Amino acid sequence: MSNDDRSRVVLAITETAPIDTLWRVLSQWLSSPATEIVALFVADDRWYRAASLPFTQEIARVGGTVTVFTAQRAEHVHRTAIARARALVEQLASGSNRTVDFRVLAESELHSVCDIIDERTEVVIAPSLITRQPVYAQLSQLKCRIELVEESPVSAP
Amino acid sequence: MTASHTAIHEYEVSLPKLFRSRDIEGLQFESSDELLETAGHIGQERAIDALRFGIQVDGEGYNLFVMGPAGSHRHGLAQELTAEQACKQGGPDDWCFVNNFAEPERPHVLRFRAGQGSEFRSDMRTVIDELRLALPAAFEDEDYRNQLEAIEQETEKDVKELWRRLEERAAEQGIAVLPTPTGYVLAPVRDDKVMGDKDFEKLPESEREQVKSAIAALSEELQKSIEQMPQLRKTLRERIKALNEEVTANAVGALIAELKAKYKGFPQATQYLDEVQQNITENADKFRETEPSPMPFLVRDATQIFGLYEVNLVVNNAGSEAAPVIYESNPTYRNIVGNVEHRAEMGALVTDFRLIRSGALLRANGGYLILDIERVLRRPFVWEALKQALLEKQVRIESPGELYGLVSTTSLKPQAIPLDVKIVLVGPRWLYYLLCMYDSEFNELFKVAADLDDELPRSDENASRYALLVADRIRELRLVPFSRRAVVRVIDESARIAGDSERLSMHMRSLDDLLIQASHWGRQDKALLIEPEHVEKALRQRVNRLNRVQSNIVDAIRRNTLLIDTAGEQIGQVNGLAVSALGEFHFGHPVRITATTRIGTGNVVDIEREVELGGAIHSKAMMILSAALMARYAPDVPLSMHGSVVFEQSYSGVEGDSASVAELSALISSLSRVPIRQNLAVTGSINQLGRVQAVGGVNEKIEGFFEVCRIRELDGMQGVIIPRDNVKHLMLRKEVVEAVDNGKFHIYAVGHIDEAITLLTGTDAGQRDDSGRFPDGSVNARVEQQLLDYALKRRRFGAAKEGDNVER
Numbered sequence: 001m002s003n004d005d006r007s008r009v010v011l012a013i014t015e016t017a018p019i020d021t022l023w024r025v026l027s028q029w030l031s032s033p034a035t036e037i038v039a040l041f042v043a044d045d046r047w048y049r050a051a052s053l054p055f056t057q058e059i060a061r062v063g064g065t066v067t068v069f070t071a072q073r074a075e076h077v078h079r080t081a082i083a084r085a086r087a088l089v090e091q092l093a094s095g096s097n098r099t100v101d102f103r104v105l106a107e108s109e110l111h112s113v114c115d116i117i118d119e120r121t122e123v124v125i126a127p128s129l130i131t132r133q134p135v136y137a138q139l140s141q142l143k144c145r146i147e148l149v150e151e152s153p154v155s156a157p
Numbered sequence: 158m159t160a161s162h163t164a165i166h167e168y169e170v171s172l173p174k175l176f177r178s179r180d181i182e183g184l185q186f187e188s189s190d191e192l193l194e195t196a197g198h199i200g201q202e203r204a205i206d207a208l209r210f211g212i213q214v215d216g217e218g219y220n221l222f223v224m225g226p227a228g229s230h231r232h233g234l235a236q237e238l239t240a241e242q243a244c245k246q247g248g249p250d251d252w253c254f255v256n257n258f259a260e261p262e263r264p265h266v267l268r269f270r271a272g273q274g275s276e277f278r279s280d281m282r283t284v285i286d287e288l289r290l291a292l293p294a295a296f297e298d299e300d301y302r303n304q305l306e307a308i309e310q311e312t313e314k315d316v317k318e319l320w321r322r323l324e325e326r327a328a329e330q331g332i333a334v335l336p337t338p339t340g341y342v343l344a345p346v347r348d349d350k351v352m353g354d355k356d357f358e359k360l361p362e363s364e365r366e367q368v369k370s371a372i373a374a375l376s377e378e379l380q381k382s383i384e385q386m387p388q389l390r391k392t393l394r395e396r397i398k399a400l401n402e403e404v405t406a407n408a409v410g411a412l413i414a415e416l417k418a419k420y421k422g423f424p425q426a427t428q429y430l431d432e433v434q435q436n437i438t439e440n441a442d443k444f445r446e447t448e449p450s451p452m453p454f455l456v457r458d459a460t461q462i463f464g465l466y467e468v469n470l471v472v473n474n475a476g477s478e479a480a481p482v483i484y485e486s487n488p489t490y491r492n493i494v495g496n497v498e499h500r501a502e503m504g505a506l507v508t509d510f511r512l513i514r515s516g517a518l519l520r521a522n523g524g525y526l527i528l529d530i531e532r533v534l535r536r537p538f539v540w541e542a543l544k545q546a547l548l549e550k551q552v553r554i555e556s557p558g559e560l561y562g563l564v565s566t567t568s569l570k571p572q573a574i575p576l577d578v579k580i581v582l583v584g585p586r587w588l589y590y591l592l593c594m595y596d597s598e599f600n601e602l603f604k605v606a607a608d609l610d611d612e613l614p615r616s617d618e619n620a621s622r623y624a625l626l627v628a629d630r631i632r633e634l635r636l637v638p639f640s641r642r643a644v645v646r647v648i649d650e651s652a653r654i655a656g657d658s659e660r661l662s663m664h665m666r667s668l669d670d671l672l673i674q675a676s677h678w679g680r681q682d683k684a685l686l687i688e689p690e691h692v693e694k695a696l697r698q699r700v701n702r703l704n705r706v707q708s709n710i711v712d713a714i715r716r717n718t719l720l721i722d723t724a725g726e727q728i729g730q731v732n733g734l735a736v737s738a739l740g741e742f743h744f745g746h747p748v749r750i751t752a753t754t755r756i757g758t759g760n761v762v763d764i765e766r767e768v769e770l771g772g773a774i775h776s777k778a779m780m781i782l783s784a785a786l787m788a789r790y791a792p793d794v795p796l797s798m799h800g801s802v803v804f805e806q807s808y809s810g811v812e813g814d815s816a817s818v819a820e821l822s823a824l825i826s827s828l829s830r831v832p833i834r835q836n837l838a839v840t841g842s843i844n845q846l847g848r849v850q851a852v853g854g855v856n857e858k859i860e861g862f863f864e865v866c867r868i869r870e871l872d873g874m875q876g877v878i879i880p881r882d883n884v885k886h887l888m889l890r891k892e893v894v895e896a897v898d899n900g901k902f903h904i905y906a907v908g909h910i911d912e913a914i915t916l917l918t919g920t921d922a923g924q925r926d927d928s929g930r931f932p933d934g935s936v937n938a939r940v941e942q943q944l945l946d947y948a949l950k951r952r953r954f955g956a957a958k959e960g961d962n963v964e965r
Contacts, residue, residue, distance in 0.1 A: 016336075046335065049353035050344035055369055059376060060340040064383035066376065069342050077337045084338075132349045 012126035047074035192628035200613030211605030225609030228666025249523020264510035405441035471515035480524035530584030636676035722835035729827035732838035736854035745861025752823035757799020772812030815852035829939035851882035876903030
C-alpha cells in the first residue's frame with residue numbers, strides 16, 4: 001500500500017481543546033496500524049486582536065498582579081499554546097506507538113483545510129466548541145465524517 | 158693491742174639466725190590439696206575494716222581509696238567486698254532516653270524499676286510496629302477516602318462556583334476570560350470572536366466606554382477571586398489535616414491508653430506517652446504512604462519517623478537482683494561518662510537521642526564503680542568529669558569538646574541522670590597522699606582510705622593462715638599441689654621477700670609468681686607434688702633471668718676492673734656494701750670506700766656531695782659521722798684535721814646512710830694508721846654517739862659480697878659485718894648459710910662503731926678508762942693522739958704565722 005492509499009484520521013484541536021479526551025476518541029478509529037494521524041491545530045488570532053486593544057491587561061494567576069498585554073506577549077502566548085499542544089499530542093502518540101503529522105492552520109488560511117482533509121480522511125475528531133469557529137464552516141462543506149467531543153469550560157485557577 | 162680470737166667470735170651471728178625456717182605446727186597435711194579451709198584476707202584486717210566501713214556508710218563523699226602497691230591484690234579485695242555488700246542491696250533502676258518532641262536536642266530521661274525499662278522499650282516497639290500497619294491502613298480505609306474526597310470536592314465546588322459566576326458576568330457584558338499560561342486576559346467579544354482594535358473602533362463611543370468600564374470592573378473582581386484562592390486552598394489543607402488527625406488519634410489512642418494504664422505508676426512515662434500521642438496526631442500526614450519521591454534519599458520515610466518514638470535503654474538491670482559492681486579497666490571519658498554517637502548522612506554527621514550511650518558511672522548507678530586511679534589520671538578529662546559527677550550527684554552525657562567549649566556545633570544536651578554511686582579508687586599510696594595535698598576536692602569526695610598492709614607478723618597462727626592462703630592460690634591458679642615442705646619453703650621465701658625473718662610479705666603477685674613458676678618446673682619434672690627443690694629452682698631461674706647487670710659487676714670485680722680486695726689489709730680503705738634495684742630485681746655488691754686525712758680546720762669532705770652525686774640522706778649521714786668523730790676524740794681541743802671520703806669507681810648517684818659505719822671506719826683507719834681487713838665488708842648507719850643502726854637490703858648485701866668472695870675462692874676468713882638490729886632480717890640464701898656452716902664465710906653483728914673497728918682492724922678499739930684515756934695501742938688512742946698532734950701542729954703553725962705578721 002502506498003502512502004496515498006492509506007486512510008487518515010484528523011484530530012482537529014484548538015487552544016482549549018481537551019486533547020486527552022480527543023485522543024481517546026481517536027484511538028477507537030485506529031483500526032489499522034497503517035492509518036495516518038494528522039493533528040491539525042486550528043490557530044486563533046484572538047491573542048493578537050486582544051493585544052491590539054490599548055486597554056487589554058493580563059492578570060497573573062498567582063498574586064493577581066496586572067500587566068499590559070502587548071503584541072509581543074500575544075505572540076509568546078500563541079506560540080506557547082501551539083508548542084504545548086504539540087508536545088501533548090506527540091506524547092500521547094508515543095504512548096500508543098504511533099506517529100503524528102502535526103500541522104498548524106492559521107486563521108488566515110482556513111481555505112486550505114481541504115488540502116489536509118481529503119478523500120482518504122475517515123473522520124475528523126474535534127472539540128464541540130469548534131462549531132463556533134469559522135473553520136467549522138469549511139469543515140462542514142467537506143464530505144468527511146466529523147466527530148465532536150464535548151469540551152469543558154475554562155478551568156479555574 | 159690485738160683483739161682476741163674469742164672476742165671476734167662473740168660478734169659472729171649463729172647459724173640458726175641466718176635463715177629462720179618455721180614449720181607450720183598448727184596444720185597437718187601432706188599436700189596443699191588437703192587444705193580446704195579458706196585463708197580469708199590475712200593481715201589486712203585494718204584495710205578490710207576500712208573498706209567495709211566505706212562501703213556501708215551512707216553520706217556525701219564517702220567514696221573510697223584503696224591504697225597499696227601493685228600486685229597486693231587490692232583490686233580483688235575491693236571487688237570481693239563490694240560484691241559482698243552489693244548482694245545485700247536490691248537491683249537498681251533502669252534508665253531510658255526518649256525523644257523530647259518540643260526540644261529534640263534535649264532528650265528526656267525516664268526511670269523505671271529494674272527490668273521495667275526493657276519492658277517499656279519492648280512495649281513501645283510493639284506500639285510502633287502496630288502503628289506502622291494501623292496508620293497507613295487507616296489512611297487507606299474507604300471511609301477515610303470518602304471523607305477526603307468529599308472535602309476536596311466541596312472545595313473544588315466552591316472554586317468552580319466562584320469562577321462560573323465570574324465567567325457568567327463577563328459573558329453577560331460581552332467579555333471573554335482568556336487563560337494565558339500564567340494568567341488571564343479580559344477581552345471584548347462579538348459573535349464569539351475576540352475583537353481587534355479596528356472592530357472596536359467601529360463601536361459607538363458609549364459602547365466602547367461601557368466595554369472599558371466592564372473590563373475594569375471584571376478585572377477587579379478577577380483579582381479578588383485570585384486573592385481568595387490561597388485562602389480556599391489553606392482551608393482545604395486545614396480540613397484535610399483535621400481529618401488526618403482524627404483518623405490518627407483513633408488509631409493511636411487505644412494503643413497509648415493501654416500503655417498508660419500499664420505504666421500509671423510512672424508519671425514521667427505516662428506524660429511521655431501523652432506527648433507521643435500528641436506528636437503522632439500532629440504529624441499524621443507523615444505516616445501516609447504517598448507517591449515515591451523523585452529523591453527518596455532526601456525524604457524521611459515512615460521507618461525513620463517511627464524511630465523517633467523508640468526508647469533508648471541506656472541502663473538495663475533486667476534480671477539483676479544485686480547492686481551493680483562495675484570495674485572499668487579502660488576509664489576513658491566516654492567509657493566513664495558516656496557519649497553521644499553520630500552517624501553520617503549525606504556527608505553530614507547527625508545524631509539523636511537513640512545514639513546516646515551510657516558510661517560506667519550510669520551502669521554502676523545504685524552500686525559500686527571500681528577504678529584504677531593511675532589510669533583515670535592518665536586519660537584526659539576523666540578525673541574532672543568524675544569529680545563533677547560526684548559533686549553534682551548527677552551524670553550529664555556531654556562530649557568533652559562541648560564541656561570545655563572546644564566545639565561549637567550543636568549536639569545533644571541530654572537530661573542529667575541522678576547519680577547514687579560509690580566510687581572505689583585503687584592505687585598506690587603516693588598518689589593518695591599527692592591527691593590529698595594538691596587536690597582540694599579530693600578529701601571531700603574520698604573520705605575513706607583503706608591502706609593495705611605490706612607485711613604481717615610471722616607468728617605460728619599467721620604462718621598457718623598463710624599456708625591456707627598458699628593452698629587457696631594454688632587451687633585458684635590450678636597449679637600442681639605443693640607438698641608440706643614446699644609450702645613451708647614458700648612461707649620462708651615470703652619472709653625473704655619481706656626482708657625480715659619475723660614478717661611475711663603480703664605482696665600477692667610475688668607469691669603467685671613463685672607458685673606458678675615452681676609449679677611449672679614441677680610439671681617439667683612430671684611431679685605429682687611440688688617439692689622445695691622446685692621452689693628453689695624457680696627462685697634460681699628467676700635470678701638467672703634478671704641478673705645480667707649483677708653478673709657484669711661481679712665479673713668486673715673478678716677481672717680487677719672494679720677494684721675490690723677480698724684479702725689483705727689497707728689503711729683508709731674499706732669494703733662497703735650497696736644495693737642496686739633494676740625493676741623488681743634487687744641485688745647487692747661491694748663498693749670500695751676510701752678516706753684520707755691531714756691537718757686542717759675540722760672539715761670532713763664528702764666528695765660525692767661536692768660533685769652533686771650524693772643524695773640528701775647520704776649527706777646527712779656524712780654530717781652525723783663528722784659529728785660523731787668530733788664528739789669521740791680530743792673533745793677539749795679544736796678539731797684540726799681535714800678528711801675526705803669517697804666511693805671509689807662510683808659513677809652514679811649515692812643515696813642512703815647505710816655506708817656511714819664503713820665511711821667512719823675508713824676515716825678512723827686513716828687517722829690511726831691502723832689497716833683494715835679487706836676480707837670483710839661492712840654495712841650499717843651510725844648516730845652521733847657511735848651507735849650502729851639497722852639498714853635495708855641486708856640479705857642482698859651479704860649475698861653480694863659472698864658472691865665476689867666465692868668467685869675468688871672462699872678462704873674461711875671472709876665475712877660481712879652488719880648492724881645487730883638487722884639480725885632479725887636475715888633470710889639468707891642456702892649457699893651462704895652452707896658456707897657459714899662450713900666455716901668458709903662469717904656474718905658478724907655489731908651494735909657500736911668500736912665493735913666494728915675491732916672486727917675490721919683486728920685491734921681493740923679501746924674504751925676510755927676512769928681517767929678518760931684510751932688504752933695505749935688501741936685504735937681510738939691512736940686516733941686521739943693523731944688529732945692532738947694535728948691540733949698542736951696547727952697551733953704552732955698559727956703562732957708562727959702570727960709572728961711573721963708582727964715582724965712584717
